[in-house]
Amino acid sequence: MSKKRTLFFTVALILLMTIFVVGMVQAATGPTPANPGGSDSAIPWWGWPLILLIVTFLMGIMAVLGGVGGAVLYTPIIGGFFPFGMDFVRGAGLLVALSGSLAAGPGLLKKGLADLRLAIPVALIASTTAVMGAMVGLALSDAVIQTAMGLAILAIVVIMFLAKKSEYPDVQQADKLSTILRISGVYHEPSSDKDINWKIHRTIPGLIMFIGIGFMAGMFGLGAGWANVPVLNLVMGAPLKVSVATSKFLLATTDTSAAWMYLNAGAVVPMIVVPSIIGIMLGSLVGVKILAKTKPSAVRVIVLVMLIFAGLRALLKGTGVWK
């Protein structure tokens, strides 16, 4: 086994072991219905935030290497294995995705990879429906949310597994709406040392899909990168690099509207949010350094396995099979 692959599996193994230990400890200490995850726990008050910091750090590495946003891993894993209420986990998930997007945004915009003209109409639709999703999510019980999220995560795994990517989708002709909105661009591709012209098509179907994407992002606190990229790339025909960068950038807008709903509802606990943001961001920085030296395809498989695990956990927790 090569050094790179050993590194992948070491990080993944540590993350899985930490999650497993967390689950075991939680089961052993048994949060009581009256005081869930609470002061009667064998773990001191600072233990959970510390474990959270470590897990989110590892998650940040895996997210970068696996090519997913942090929140799609964060919400189901932290919701499934930590003693935090789902309302707080979803609120933190949105803030984690938001922070990651804010941090990446300046570089992506300045390089011309994220495209503002593409992002603005998409973000408006997704952020509006994210507000609605957050309203629905905050009104539903934990069991319903966990069950629905479990099913959603498993569906995401199928999408991620089946969706092919296209470096440069073939867009014969820009459609009418994208022409009116003047959504097109050019970026420099260093690997081929060429300027890539791009335009998009199927703008209306793409925008309609963002109604659902925004709603799910707000409802489950999952971020939306898992869906943004396939729609921008495969449906609307933006080049892969533009799709990935624009997706990352527009998360800040989509998740901002939903995050405000959770913030205003009182579903933000700094002791959960801040270690998560710091952990994911530090992990992402390390992940980017590792990514430069590695081929991430193997890690993508690990991420998919983790998502299946997290999706099943959420589903079984929601249905009461595995409390």
Place this chain on the structure above:
Amino acid sequence: MEGKAIKNPVATPGASIEQKRYGAILDIAMKVGLLVLVITFILYLVGFPKPYIPVEDVSSYWGLKLHSVVNGEEAGYLHVTGIEPGWAWATPDNLKKSDFLTFAPIAFLASVTVICYLSILPIFLKRKDYIYAALALTEVLVLVLAASGFLPSGGH
């Protein structure tokens, strides 16, 4: 046809003026927000100023639902802690408590997008790009409405 890489004779790669402005403001605001978030969280951890809920007691509440009813009585997080939702954290009295103080940079980070959109609005107007000016303004209104606390958020 895959792999269409075209040498563009007219357009040149790079960011537009509005992208550069958006990126520059986002860069500064994001760094300030994250720095202040870390500082206020450290203050909260050391208990200066005194938090509303002491750090050692937070674990008693973080597993609760926002709203729940046990034996006919409200037993949710907001009820048990006495924390008021919405903008109540931002009152002068509450901002003297280190846990509520931590909400300030979180709210700031959640407001950065509004600031960035407002910063590029004049560029669209100057260029008579009224469609994008309208889209940007509508986005600001959506985010401000979400932030206002006027929309119902929870209550199961």
